[in-house]
Amino acid sequence: MKKFNLGAKLASLFKFSKSLDESSYDELEDLLIEGDFGSKATFEISDLAREQKPKTKEELVAIARKIIEPKVQSADISPVPGKLNAFLVLGVNGVGKTTTIGKLASYYKNKGLKVVLAAGDTFRAAAIDQIAIHAQRTGARLVHQNPGSDPGAVIFDALSSAASQKEDIVLCDTAGRMHNKENLLKELIKIDKIIKTKVENDCYKKLLVVDATTGQNTISQAKIFSEAIGIDALILTKYDSSSKAGSLVQIGIPIAFVGTGESYSDIQPFDKEEFISSLLDF
Ligand SMILES: Nc1nc2c(ncn2[C@@H]2O[C@H](COP(=O)(O)OP(=O)(O)O)[C@@H](O)[C@H]2O)c(=O)[nH]1
Numbered sequence: 541m542k543k544f545n546l547g548a549k550l551a552s553l554f555k556f557s558k559s560l561d562e563s564s565y566d567e568l569e570d571l572l573i574e575g576d577f578g579s580k581a582t583f584e585i586s587d588l589a590r591e592q593k594p595k596t597k598e599e600l601v602a603i604a605r606k607i608i609e610p611k612v613q614s615a616d617i618s619p620v621p622g623k624l625n626a627f628l629v630l631g632v633n634g635v636g637k638t639t640t641i642g643k644l645a646s647y648y649k650n651k652g653l654k655v656v657l658a659a660g661d662t663f664r665a666a667a668i669d670q671i672a673i674h675a676q677r678t679g680a681r682l683v684h685q686n687p688g689s690d691p692g693a694v695i696f697d698a699l700s701s702a703a704s705q706k707e708d709i710v711l712c713d714t715a716g717r718m719h720n721k722e723n724l725l726k727e728l729i730k731i732d733k734i735i736k737t738k739v740e741n742d743c744y745k746k747l748l749v750v751d752a753t754t755g756q757n758t759i760s761q762a763k764i765f766s767e768a769i770g771i772d773a774l775i776l777t778k779y780d781s782s783s784k785a786g787s788l789v790q791i792g793i794p795i796a797f798v799g800t801g802e803s804y805s806d807i808q809p810f811d812k813e814e815f816i817s818s819l820l821d822f
């Protein structure tokens with residue numbers, strides 16, 4: 541695992557001298573910008589460092605921690621017991637939405653919940669086949685229609701049947717095509733309205749899946765989806781590959797789960813302490 545370790549980079553600023561000078565602060569800013577922490581966090585850290593003039597690596601890392609820690613939050617998206625819950629799984633093509641739905645199906649089946657998968661990516665036949673395999677392997681019930689059908693109708697059917705069968709959670713897949721952003725967003729707004737008519741407010745979670753290796757692009761993705769329908773939490777995928785952790789600090793949306801591979805067990809609730817340690821401990 542090639543995790544981005546900010547702590548080690550900060551420590552390296554002390555390599556050739558015992559104290560930081562103006563050029564070290566410039567270097568500090570460069571490495572934070574390169575690490576995708578964004579200008580806001582970068583200048584908050586460098587301003588505080590200029591003010592406090594850290595004498596050791598540990599003091600500098602503590603300054604970074606002070607700024608970064610409050611910007612990273614974990615989200616608890618546990619389904620509400622005894623009610624119908626819906627997760628709307630969003631994100632651009634290829635980030636790992638359908639794979640994550642398979643993992644979440646397995647995760648919640650293991651907790652004894654009745655899980656339904658709604659094949660809301662009707663864009664390609666292969667997308668329906670892919671989610672059908674997850675349903676078969678995890679024992680979740682699948683609701684699907686033909687390729688090209690209305691995703692809102694698929695999700696409506698899934699929620700209606702799940703309500704009448706007293707199932708616990710419907711995981712709704714979506715297409716993430718961005719080549720026609722307007723249509724995609726219009727469709728998502730429609731789906732959002734449908735879910736709101738079927739599921740109580742606190743039982744409905746809009747989850748944006750982001751690829752942890754992507755970096756800066758995740759910020760624009762989060763912005764687009766947040767503006768269209770709002771996002772409750774992020775799910776990070778591909779955290780097993782080299783991670784661009786800095787962008788997560790910038791996004792400001794709490795993180796619910798982290799995906800670390802392609803098998804069903806490769807998903808864990810986001811652990812903020814562990815994340816901060818892997819980012820800053822050196
Ligand atoms: N290494 C790794 N690969 C992942 C992870 N999640 C998804 N993938 C892979 O990413 C690719 C795209 O996943 P898919 O679920 O089809 O993305 P979607 O288009 O958003 O539905 C597939 O090859 C998945 O196996 C993860 O946590 N780690």
Ligand SMILES: [Mg+2]
Pocket residue numbers: 637638639661667714
């Ligand atoms: Mg998919």
